[in-house]
Amino acid sequence: MTDLVRRSFLALTAAGLAAPAAFAQSRAEQAAIGQYGDKAAPFTVFEQDGALHIDGEGFKATRLNALGGGRYAIAGGGELILETGAVRLNGKVLAFHDFGAEVEAAIRKAVRADPALLRQRALAATPPAETGDKLASDLVDVTTITPGIKLDIRYAGANNFMGIPLYEKSAAYLQRPAAEALGRIHRALAAKGYGLLIHDAYRPWSVTWMFWEATPTEARIFVADPTQGSRHNRGCAVDLTLYDLETGQPVEMPSRYDEFSTRAYADFVGGTTAQRERRAVLRQAMEADGFTVYAEEWWHFDYRDYRRYPIGTKTFTELAVG
Known part of the structure; x- marks a missing residue:
């Protein structure tokens, strides 16, 4: 309908x-x-x-x-x-x-066993060594580039698949060229009645380590391997959806954000016609300005230059103080 x-x-x-x-x-x-x-x-x-x-x-x-x-x-x-x-x-x-909810319940149960220990082990872990020249990181707050972009940073609270807060504040940081591209996309979408709503952008490497450790092996297609580093760690990936400019509310998509099931796939056949159409609007807008969708997650987009940036370890507190 x-x-x-x-x-x-x-x-x-x-x-x-x-x-x-x-x-x-x-x-x-x-x-x-x-x-x-x-x-x-x-x-x-x-x-x-x-x-x-x-x-x-x-x-x-x-x-x-x-x-x-x-x-x-x-x-x-x-x-x-x-x-x-x-x-x-x-x-x-x-x-x-609801396969996604079933996987999430298993992950949350494992995390609840000892979240403090999981975080302690993550902070003590060592990121992978990188070779080759990298660009200097220039992470910027996306909302300072384009104020109309909305935030719903799930990892700043407990409304996420881990069930615990992972960031110290609600913010979205991206490498400057990616943030500027996102601003152009947001403005272009206005003609179709939509704006961008961000769920996640830059992610400290320690959080990627926690995701991997807590996720069952068969579901790890939805999380990045910390031995390789995530594109989120490099500040060149963003998880986002659309919101309706008239109502200010997020639109319905074929799956929930961070749903660990095939409903999350970028080419999933299911849902409704309207949901799939909105998913296509988001993808077309993002791909028109340098982003590529991750095949297993309709909400995840990588910026074209992610390989040129180093893995980031700074927490949100550290980024806020410069």
């Missing part, structure tokens, strides 16, 4: 003009959007152009045709039935899963 259709539908409902049955069915379909079955090969139900589609279990972006009562005919043959917390695909029950 597009944003325009959703707003029109909600307006009709508020005025008592939308049929209750249609609203109930719409809610059921929206609730069905997500992933099911096996984490290694998820079955995905998603919306495309006003209709539910499925992907996985031998199907590829296949349309569902409503038969009523939560039953759907699968284009090309077969049947899918919506059930509470599951779908029944040609008789096979596939349970709903």
